[in-house]
Every structure is written in C-alpha cells, then in structure tokens.
Amino acid sequence: MAQHNLGTVISFEFVRTVTKLRFWIGTLSVPVIMAVVFGMIFLSNTSTSSAAEAQKNAQFSISYLDASGLITPADAAAFGAVPAASSDAGIQDVRSGAVEAYFEFPAHPEATAVKAYGADRGLFENGKYAAVAQAMLARAVAVRIGSPQLSGLAAGSVQVETVTYQGSEVAGGMNSVIPPMAFLVVFYGLVVLLAGQMLNSTLEEKENRVTEMILTTLKPTTLITGKVLALFMVGLVQVAVFASPILIGGLFYRDALSIPAFEFSQLVFDPLRITVGFLILVGGFALFTTTLVAIGAVMPTAKEAGNFMGVMIALIFIPFYSVSLVISEPHSLIVQVFTYFPFSAPVTALLRNAFGSLGVLEAAVVIAILYVGAALMLRVAVRLFQYGSISYTRKVSIRTALKAGSRHAVAGPAEK
Amino acid sequence: MDEPVVHISGFRMDFADTTVIRDLSFDVRAGETFGFLGSNGSGKTTTIRALLGLYEPTAGVLHINGRPFKPEHGSRLGYLPEERGLYKKEKVMDVMTYFGRLKGMDRHSARQWSLAYLDRVDLAGKAAIQVDKLSSGEQQKVQLGVTIMNRPELLILDEPTKGFDPVNRRLLMDIIAEQKNDGATVVMVTHQMEEVERLCDRIILLKDGTSEAYGTIDEVQNKYGGRVVRIRHAGPIPPSPHYEVTLEETNYAELSITDDTDEAAILRELMDAGMVIRSFTTTKISMEDIFIRVYGEHNGSPAPAPGRVAATRGA
Numbered sequence: 001m002a003q004h005n006l007g008t009v010i011s012f013e014f015v016r017t018v019t020k021l022r023f024w025i026g027t028l029s030v031p032v033i034m035a036v037v038f039g040m041i042f043l044s045n046t047s048t049s050s051a052a053e054a055q056k057n058a059q060f061s062i063s064y065l066d067a068s069g070l071i072t073p074a075d076a077a078a079f080g081a082v083p084a085a086s087s088d089a090g091i092q093d094v095r096s097g098a099v100e101a102y103f104e105f106p107a108h109p110e111a112t113a114v115k116a117y118g119a120d121r122g123l124f125e126n127g128k129y130a131a132v133a134q135a136m137l138a139r140a141v142a143v144r145i146g147s148p149q150l151s152g153l154a155a156g157s158v159q160v161e162t163v164t165y166q167g168s169e170v171a172g173g174m175n176s177v178i179p180p181m182a183f184l185v186v187f188y189g190l191v192v193l194l195a196g197q198m199l200n201s202t203l204e205e206k207e208n209r210v211t212e213m214i215l216t217t218l219k220p221t222t223l224i225t226g227k228v229l230a231l232f233m234v235g236l237v238q239v240a241v242f243a244s245p246i247l248i249g250g251l252f253y254r255d256a257l258s259i260p261a262f263e264f265s266q267l268v269f270d271p272l273r274i275t276v277g278f279l280i281l282v283g284g285f286a287l288f289t290t291t292l293v294a295i296g297a298v299m300p301t302a303k304e305a306g307n308f309m310g311v312m313i314a315l316i317f318i319p320f321y322s323v324s325l326v327i328s329e330p331h332s333l334i335v336q337v338f339t340y341f342p343f344s345a346p347v348t349a350l351l352r353n354a355f356g357s358l359g360v361l362e363a364a365v366v367i368a369i370l371y372v373g374a375a376l377m378l379r380v381a382v383r384l385f386q387y388g389s390i391s392y393t394r395k396v397s398i399r400t401a402l403k404a405g406s407r408h409a410v411a412g413p414a415e416k
Numbered sequence: 417m418d419e420p421v422v423h424i425s426g427f428r429m430d431f432a433d434t435t436v437i438r439d440l441s442f443d444v445r446a447g448e449t450f451g452f453l454g455s456n457g458s459g460k461t462t463t464i465r466a467l468l469g470l471y472e473p474t475a476g477v478l479h480i481n482g483r484p485f486k487p488e489h490g491s492r493l494g495y496l497p498e499e500r501g502l503y504k505k506e507k508v509m510d511v512m513t514y515f516g517r518l519k520g521m522d523r524h525s526a527r528q529w530s531l532a533y534l535d536r537v538d539l540a541g542k543a544a545i546q547v548d549k550l551s552s553g554e555q556q557k558v559q560l561g562v563t564i565m566n567r568p569e570l571l572i573l574d575e576p577t578k579g580f581d582p583v584n585r586r587l588l589m590d591i592i593a594e595q596k597n598d599g600a601t602v603v604m605v606t607h608q609m610e611e612v613e614r615l616c617d618r619i620i621l622l623k624d625g626t627s628e629a630y631g632t633i634d635e636v637q638n639k640y641g642g643r644v645v646r647i648r649h650a651g652p653i654p655p656s657p658h659y660e661v662t663l664e665e666t667n668y669a670e671l672s673i674t675d676d677t678d679e680a681a682i683l684r685e686l687m688d689a690g691m692v693i694r695s696f697t698t699t700k701i702s703m704e705d706i707f708i709r710v711y712g713e714h715n716g717s718p719a720p721a722p723g724r725v726a727a728t729r730g731a
C-alpha cells in the first residue's frame with residue numbers, strides 16, 4: 001500500500017511538472033541560449049576563415065616600407081605589394097584610397113610592432129591586414145632560413161605529448177578530469193534550476209490548503225520522499241535536455257566550433273572516481289532537496305522562503321570562490337572545512353574528486369556525511385511538514401514542530 | 417454496535433499558554449450521523465485535527481476504530497477540512513484520480529467514478545479544466561467528490577455547507593444523506609441548525625473547552641426545557657412551577673415547560689386561572705434556540721438573532 005502510494009505520488013508530481021508549459025520554457029531556454037551562443041561563434045569563425053580565403057584570391061593593393069631589410073622585393077611581389085615612397089606617403093595613399101593597405105615593418109620586428117594601415121572593411125574583415133602583414137614577414141623569414149622544417153619549428157609549431165604516472169599507472173591528465181567533472185556540472189545545473197521547485201513543492205501544498213487532505217491519506221514520509229524522487233527525475237529530464245545540444249554540437253560541429261580537439265575515446269573513465277562522483281552527486285542532491293523541502297514546510301510564503309533559499313545557494317557555491325585553493329591546496333584548513341561541512345561538501349568534494357585529490361577514505365566520509373545528512377533532513381522535513389504545514393499562514397517555530405514530532409514518536413508505538 | 421467508531425476521552429489541547437480544549441469525551445457510534453456543534457473558535461476543528469493525528473493532543477485518548485488514526489488507515493476515511501483546497505494548477509480529473517488512487521482505487525475506476533460524480537453535480541465537461549478556473553462553489557463540489565471517493569466508512573465534514581448556495585446546499589445534504597444510507601458514519605460540524613435537526617442522530621455542544629450537552633436531539637432538547645407551549649390568549653398568565661414564561665407579547669406568549677407535566681394539564685391550569693386561550697400549540701425547543709441560549713449567554717452580549725429565550729429578561 002505504502003509502496004503503491006509512493007509510486008502514485010512520484011508519478012503525479014513528475015507528470016504535473018513536466019506537463020507544464022512553464023517547465024519547458026525554463027528548461028529549453030538553456031539549450032536555446034547555448035545554441036545561439038554557439039551559432040554566433042560558428043558564424044564569426046566562418047566569416048574569418050572566408051575572409052582569409054578571399055584575401056588570398058582577391059588580393060588587395062598593398063604598399064609597404066621595410067626597415068628590417070628582411071623582406072626582399074620578390075617576397076613582396078608574391079603579395080602584390082609595392083614599396084612606398086615614405087611612411088607619410090604610404091598612409092596618405094591609404095587615406096586617399098590609392099591603395100587599400102600600407103604596412104610599415106620596423107627595423108626590429110622581433111621587438112617592435114609591425115604597423116598596418118588599411119581602409120576600414122568592418123570588424124570581421126579588418127583582420128586580413130594583420131594576417132597578410134604577418135604572412136609577408138613569415139614568408140621572408142622562411143625563405144631566409146631555407147628549410148621548411150626549421151622554419152616550422154621556428155614558428156613554434158611544436159607538439160608535445162605528456163604522459164604522467166600515478167604510481168605505475170599512466171594518469172589520465174585533463175582527460176581524466178573531465179568525466180568526473182561532469183558530475184559537478186550536473187549538480188550545479190540541477191540545483192540552480194530545481195531549487196525553486198524544491199522549495200515550492202511543500203510551499204505549494206500549504207498555499208493551496210491541500211495539506212490536511214493529503215496528510216490524512218498519506219504518510220508524510222511517503223509524500224516527501226515521493227516529491228524528492230520526482231524532483232530527481234525532473235532533474236534527469238533537464239540534464240538530458242541540456243546535454244543534447246552539447247552532444248550534438250560536440251559530435252557534428254566540433255571543427256566549426258573550434259572546440260579543443262579531444263576525442264571522446266581519449267577521455268579516461270576512472271571507475272572509482274566516476275562512482276565517487278555519482279554518489280556525491282546523488283547524496284548532495286538529496287541533501288539539498290530535503291533541506292529546501294524542509295524550509296518550504298516552515299515558511300508561510302514563497303517570499304520569506306526565498307531569502308532562506310538564497311543563503312542555501314550561497315553555501316553551496318561558496319567553494320567556487322576558492323576554487324584555485326581547492327584544486328591546488330586540498331589539504332589546507334579551509335578546504336578541509338568545505339569538504340566536510342555538509343552544504344559545501346558536494347561542490348568541494350566533486351571538484352577534488354575530479355582533480356584526483358580526494359582520497360578514498362575522505363570520499364567515504366563525505367559520502368557518509370551527505371547520506372546521513374539527507375536522511376536526517378528528510379526526517380526533519382517530514383516533521384516540519386507534518387506539524388508546520390497546517391499553520392497555513394503562521395511561521396512554524398522549528399522547536400515546537402520538532403518537539404511535537406519527538407513526542408509523537410514516543411506516543412505512537414505503531415510508528416517505527 | 418459495541419465498539420464506537422470514534423472514541424474520545426479526557427482530551428485536552430493547549431496551544432502555548434491557551435487551553436482550547438479542557439476536558440472532552442464523547443463517542444460516535446457506527447452508522448450514526450453525529451453533529452459536532454459549538455460557536456466559532458470553540459475548538460471543533462482543533463478536535464478533528466487531533467483526532468486525525470494532525471495535531472498532537474496535550475492529553476487524552478482519541479481513537480478511530482479502536483486505535484489512534486494513522487494516514488495508512490485512511491483509505492476509507494472521507495475528510496472535508498474546513499480549510500478547503502486542491503491542487504489549483506492541475507486539471508479536475510487529474511486531482512480526482514490522484515486522490516482516488518491514494519485512497520486505494522485503481523486509475524480506471526477512479527476515472528469512471530469521477531466522471532459519474534462530475535456529471536451528477538453539474539460539472540460534466542469540466543473534467544479537463546484547471547481547478548483554479550472553476551468558481552469557488554464548483555471547487556467545493558470537486559472537493560466534496562474527492563472526500564467521498566472510495567465509499568468512505570467514516571465521513572468527517574468540517575462546515576461542509578460553507579460557501580454553498582441554497583441549491584448546492586440541498587445537493588450536498590442529499591449526498592451526505594446518501595452516504596449515511598449506504599452505511600457511512602458521519603461526523604459533521606455545522607452552524608445550520610435546521611440541518612442538525614433534520615440529519616443528526618446525536619449531537620454534542622462544545623463550550624468552554626468541554627461538553628455542554630451531549631446526546632440525541634431529544635435528550636438535548638429536554639435538557640434545555642424540552643417542550644415549548646405557544647399560546648394566543650387574553651388575560652394575564654399565572655405563575656406556575658411547571659413552566660417558565662420565555663416570551664410575552666400582547667396576546668402571544670411562549671412558555672417553556674420545566675418539568676414533565678403534560679400539555680393538557682398546563683392548558684387546564686391556564687384556563688382555570690381565567691385566561692382566554694385562542695390557540696394552544698406545543699413544540700420542541702428548536703436547536704437554534706438552544707444554540708443561542710448556550711452561546712448567547714456566555715458572551716454576555718445580545719444574541720445574534722432575536723432570541724425568544726433572552727427576551728423575557730428584557731421584559
């Protein structure tokens with residue numbers, strides 16, 4: 001019966017959330033915004049690359065002065081560039097429109113900037129002046145070195161592959177940080193998007209005056225657990241929605257988006273870190289949900305509850321402000337405090353887990369803290385809801401509610 | 417028969433410093449319709465909430481079917497709280513099926529039952545409407561439907577007629593009567609005294625945190641003078657140990673019989689005193705009069721309706 005009711009609560013709460021237009025507007029706005037941003041990156045990238053091509057084909061008229069003596073007339077001719085009479089004359093030619101660009105190469109281009117003057121062609125296209133000026137100098141240098149290999153090396157295009165060892169095992173480096181880091185991203189997304197709903201799920205019952213009917217039909221534990229699980233499922237839907245444009249973008253448009261070239265196959269999935277990350281994610285989510293549900297049960301209105309929620313969210317993300325410390329000095333006192341204080345624990349521990357500085361024992365302690373904390377909070381939330389939610393407009397004294405709760409537990413022998 | 421459905425004894429309820437219920441005991445028997453009466457703020461809702469485990473009693477025993485109520489036993493309870501409310505942003509049918517399922521019905525029968533009920537209360541075609549798009553009276557009807565889903569064995573209705581117009585009040589009373597005929601035990605808080613007289617088998621009057629009167633309507637009426645004699649007359653009314661004059665106007669009076677003298681003896685006594693009696697009728701004291709007598713006196717302020725009982729003191 002209780003089991004059956006739990007299922008009923010979960011499906012009711014889940015369905016009514018995901019069938020609301022509001023939910024989809026909120027959820028879809030995130031990938032839409034991401035798509036717009038990606039789209040803009042895509043557009044500007046294609047416009048620069050096509051600008052580079054256009055400049056190669058439809059060469060523009062260039063005049064130049066070279067004080068370094070590196071550029072031979074032949075090098076310049078390859079770009080269709082002709083020497084200018086003087087610096088002033090070159091600039092004047094650009095102004096009058098006689099040439100499109102005038103480049104002034106200094107005596108020591110390794111120390112002093114090359115100056116490029118050009119007719120304005122708009123933000124995207126103006127890049128061509130610098131590109132061509134660079135190319136002219138690079139070509140002159142390459143000719144002088146006389147060896148494509150040497151000139152390539154001189155241009156600094158050296159690839160280095162790093163392999164590090166953890167004990168005798170090859171460590172994954174950045175590729176092993178990314179997968180467990182995904183849990184932090186998911187946690188962040190879930191809390192930011194769902195915190196309001198967590199809070200509302202009990203507040204709403206109060207504001208709708210539906211609590212009395214519910215509480216005489218359903219054990220409060222079943223109700224609250226059902227709500228928490230339904231929120232978790234809603235969270236999964238949202239994660240899936242957010243992930244879809246990233247996956248699609250990553251898989252099909254990676255080149256265009258100039259995403260740092262990594263192959264998914266190169267990612268290192270350390271089973272231990274993945275497991276720890278997952279457990280922290282679930283425990284952290286459970287702790288926050290139950291806490292927000294408890295706050296919702298005590299506060300008479302959404303407005304008052306909102307203040308408390310702000311504090312909660314701040315607590316969650318406070319470790320971000322010291323993220324470099326968390327990564328570089330995981331054993332400093334402050335990071336230790338963040339790691340074990342229940343509300344800052346998820347973010348801190350997920351970060352440390354991603355960077356491999358969370359030991360197995362530490363991980364076990366954090367996970368235990370989160371799950372015990374969530375279980376306690378569930379009990380508190382249930383008590384507060386049970387004894388607080390009928391005072392529809394009154395703010396419940398937490399002490400009164402908890403006291404009533406413990407007396408109830410003593411008085412009611414049937415309750416486990 | 418033997419075991420009462422509701423058993424309350426030695427119930428006390430304190431909120432912080434105030435004592436709302438001092439010492440309350442009563443039983444509700446299987447199959448009866450029980451009127452739970454009292455002025456506003458006398459603690460009726462508080463008692464119901466404590467009975468249903470929503471409040472923790474300060475002291476006392478509150479049992480339903482021989483044990484403290486737990487929501488797990490709630491599948492055959494129909495509770496209409498005084499604070500009405502449904503999930504406002506959901507569709508009528510979704511809310512009804514949700515509660516039906518929580519009470520142990522399967523989805524299909526919950527739907528079927530809801531459709532039939534909506535049809536009956538003139539809400540056919542509103543099943544797919546969001547609850548807060550209904551008028552408040554319509555929402556009340558939906559909530560009543562939720563209350564009587566799954567054929568409740570015990571119905572607890574806290575001011576069920578609140579917010580209903582006369583037509584819908586009649587409909588509501590019909591539905592309650594049906595439930596009663598189906599064998600449900602009904603506990604009803606109401607301020608509609610005609611309904612009490614019409615529907616209730618037994619009643620309790622709550623005053624100052626304890627029971628002021630408790631029993632069948634007859635028993636309670638007898639406690640408050642029981643029979644009333646109304647006369648149209650000429651001549652002065654003689655004093656008598658058998659009655660009390662509760663209202664006296666020109667040519668009209670009401671006498672409250674204070675012992676078990678029968679009406680004919682009273683009539684003889686009046687005529688023997690030389691009065692001219694044009695009409696003589698006996699009735700029971702109305703519940704309304706009892707209510708006003710009990711709660712009007714207490715406040716020391718004039719009763720809200722012209723109280724015939726109170727009028728003598730003015731005269």
Ligand SMILES: Nc1ncnc2c1ncn2[C@@H]1O[C@H](COP(=O)(O)OP(=O)(O)O)[C@@H](O)[C@H]1O
Nearest residue numbers: 391431436454455456457458459460461462463
């Ligand atoms: N949760 C509560 N905390 C404090 N006082 C309460 C609470 N609930 C009810 N009361 C008080 O108890 C008294 C009785 O209220 P109630 O049971 O609602 O009366 P009734 O239903 O008979 O009109 C009122 O004075 C009310 O203010």
Ligand SMILES: [Mg+2]
Nearest residue numbers: 460461462498
């Ligand atoms: Mg009340």
